[in-house]
Amino acid sequence: MFLTPYFLVFYLNSVMIKKEKNEIIDAWYQSSLVLTISAGIFSVVILAFLIFNYIQLKSDDPLNSPELMELKERLSRDPANEAIKEQIRALDLKLRKAYLRHRKFSNLGSYFLIGSVSIFLIGIRFVYSYREKLPMPKQEQKPKDEVKSKESKIAVGIIGILIFAGLIFSVQRSNRDFLIDVQQITSSVKTQTEEGKQQETIETITAQTPEISQTSTEIAVQTVVTSSYPTIDEINKNWSRFRGPGGLGISHYSNVPSSWNGKTGANILWKTAIPLPGENSPIVWGKRVFVTGATESKREIYCVDADSGKILWQKSVENVPGSSPIPPRVSEETGFAAPTATTDGQRVYAIFANGDLVSYDFNGNLVWAKNLGTPKSIYGYASSLLMHKGLLIVLYDQGGADENLSKIMAFDSNSGSLVWETKRPVPNSWATPIIINTGKREELITTGNPWVIAYNPDNGTELWRAKCLSGDIAPSPVFADGLVFATNAYAKLAAIRPDGQGDVTSTHIVWIGDSGLPDICSPLAVGGLVFLLQTYGLLTCYDAKTGEIVWDNDFAETFQASPSLVGDKIYLLTEDGFMIVIKLERKLEEIGRYELGEKVSASPAFLDGRIYIRGKNNLYCIGKR
Incomplete structure (x- = not known):
C-alpha cells in the first residue's frame, strides 16, 4: 500500500x-x-x-x-x-x-x-x-x-x-535524334562483326606503303620525333593548319598581291573546280595545296599543284573500320567537311563530320584510317586538326556537358594509334585549339562553354582553366603579348595570363570586354591590338593591354572567314567574295576592296607572293603574273 x-x-x-x-x-x-x-x-x-x-x-x-x-x-x-x-x-x-x-x-x-x-x-x-x-x-x-x-x-x-x-x-x-542514335548503335554492332574484314582491307592498302609495316613504323616514329618533324622555320614558311602558323591568322610573308579581280581574271593565276563541297580552308606545304570535300555519302581529299592548279590526286575515304552508314545530322552552313586538314610536311591528315580520321602521304597513298564515332553536334562537327611534333591532336567536343562525351585526343602521326586522351567538362563546340609557348612551357589552349582550358600537349594533363565563356563556342583562341584571348557571342572577350595552375578564373583574367563579340570568326591579335569581327560586319578594335575599345566600324557585309594579317595590312574576306584590306593602325584606314566573284566561307592561306582562297565551288590562286 x-x-x-x-x-x-x-x-x-x-x-x-x-x-x-x-x-x-x-x-x-x-x-x-x-x-x-x-x-x-x-x-x-x-x-x-x-x-x-x-x-x-x-x-x-x-x-x-x-x-x-x-x-x-x-x-x-x-x-x-x-x-x-x-x-x-x-x-x-x-x-x-x-x-x-x-x-x-x-x-x-x-x-x-x-x-x-x-x-x-x-x-x-x-x-x-x-x-x-x-x-x-x-x-x-x-x-x-x-x-x-x-x-x-x-x-x-x-x-x-x-x-x-x-x-x-x-x-x-538533348538527344533529339534518339532514333538515329539507336540505328547507329545497331549499325556499329554490325560494323564490329565485320571489322576484321574491313581491317584486313585497310591493312592490305597500307601494306603498300613501306612506312606502315610494324618494324618500319617503329623506325619512322623515332625518325619523326627526333629529326623529321618540321622545324619552326619550315612551319612558318608554309600554311599547315587552320589560320596558318600557330593558328593565329598571321602570315610570315608581306609580298602578297595588292589587287585582283576574279571577274576579269586580273592577278588570278589559276582557278580549279573542287568536285565535292566543303567549308574547310586550304592548307599549303611547298608545291601542294590540300582541301577536302564531302556529301552525305561521299568523302574525298584533294591534292592540288600550287603552281598550275592541276589536281594531282583525289582520294575517296571509304571502308573505314567502325564508320556508320548513317550520315550525321549537320546544318547547311557547316556541311560534312568543315574541319580544315593539317600536315607535317610528309603526310596530310583529315577528319570529316562522321568521325572518319585519315592520313595520306604526299603521293596519295593511304597511311592509316580510323573512325572516332559519329560526334553528337547540333550543327555538325567543325573543329580543325593540328600537329604537335609527332602527334596529331583532335578536339572532339560533343553532346551536353553532363553527358561526359567531350574529349581531346592525340594520335601517333605514323601509325594512328592513340597516345593520350583527356575528358573535357564541356558540351559540343566548334573552335580549334592552338599551341603556345609561354617561354617556360608549351600549352595546348582550348575553348568550350564555359571554360578556357590549357593542357600539356605532350601528355594531355590539364594545366589551368578559366571560366569566362558561354553559348555555342565557334571562334578559336589566339595568343599575343603574353596573353590568351578567348571570346564568343553572348559571352565575353577575356584576356588571360597563361602562367597559372588549376582554376585561375579569379586570379589570371587580366581584363574583360563585352562589345563586338563574334559568333563565328576568330580574333586577330597583333601589334598591341585585338580585332573582333562579327558575322554581320562589325569590326571592333581593342587595346590588348587595357581592354579599352580603340575603334569600331560596321562594314555592312557578312563574314565567316576570320581576319588575317599580312605585313602591315589586315585582310577581311566577305561572304560575297570581296576582300576588304585595311591598315594595321589605331584608327580605321581602308586601302581597297577586291572582288573574287564567288561566295566564300573559308579563311584564306597567305604564302610567298600568293593567296589561296577556297570558294563555294572553286579553289583560287591569286598572284602577280
Missing part, C-alpha cells in the same frame, strides 16, 4: 510520455506527408514545364525553322535582295538566342526535377516509417478504408511512374 502512490505516479508519467511521443510522431508524420505531397506536385509541374520547353526547343531549332528555310529559298531566287538578307540575319539571331535559352532552362529544370523526385522518394520512406510507429485502432479496418488505402497506393504509384518518366525524358532531352 505504501508503494501504490509511487506506482500510480510512474504509470501516469509513462502514459504522458507515450502520449507526447505519439504526438511528436504524429507531427513528424503530418510534416512528412505534406512535404511528400508537395514534392510530388512540384515534380509533376516541373515535368510539364520540361515537356513544354522541349516542344519549344524543337520549334526554335535553328536547323529546322520553316520560316528560315523559306527566307533562304526566297534569297536563292533573288540573291541581291538586301531586305531578305536582313530578315535572315535577324531571324537567325533570334532563333539562336531562343535555342540557347531553352537549353539552359532544360538543364536547370532537370536539376530541379531530380531534387524534387529525391525529396518525394525520401518523403515516402519517412511517411511509411512514421505511420508504422503510430498507434493503430484495434478494431478491424473497414472495407471502405481498405479501398482508400489501395487508392492511395495506386495514386502514389502513378505519381512515381510519371516522375520516373520525367527523369527519363530529362536525360534524353
